[in-house]
Amino acid sequence: MSNAHQQIQNLAETVRLIDADPNQGVATAAAALGLSYSSLYRLFRNLVGLSPKRxxxxxxxxxxxxxxxxxxxxxxxxxxxxxxxxxxxxxxxxxxxxxxxxxxxxxxxxxxxxxxxxxxx
The missing domain is CATH 1.10.10 (Arc Repressor Mutant, subunit A)
Structure with a gap:
């Protein structure tokens, strides 16, 4: 699987996790995906234009x-x-x-x- 494809999958899963529980922290979502907080934050911000918290x-x-x-x-x-x-x-x-x-x-x-x-x- 390509890196771009994996990033899109991680983004989609992050959105699903946040939509399921908007009070869930970014660190919790990152841990569920096996990513660091900063990696998830950067990925989300780069692809969505907002931080996961926003x-x-x-x-x-x-x-x-x-x-x-x-x-x-x-x-x-x-x-x-x-x-x-x-x-x-x-x-x-x-x-x-x-x-x-x-x-x-x-x-x-x-x-x-x-x-x-x-x-x-």
Missing amino acids: YAGVMRYYRLVGALLADAPAGGLAQLAAIQGYFDQAHASRDFRRYTGIGQAEFRRHLNGIAKLMNTL
Whole structure:
């Protein structure tokens, strides 16, 4: 197997491991693949353009937004954040604002406004 093929396989397995558990550390993923932390970090950064940790954060945020769009559970935002792998609601709120530029409550208001507009058409 060529080196390039092996790198792609390692990358795919890293993505699978991170997607399965976004709170898993890079060192844990590297050990599972038999790579050093620095080798995995370099490989991921070179092929994806993000560090593995940043990728995990983006994917956790992506799942949070998907859950917000689908409807929050009865327990509210704190429970939703925990389900998506955040340690607390404040961490989820910081990520949300970092990636969208607005808070979750404002996002929901915009979403509700769009839904009302769609129902009147």
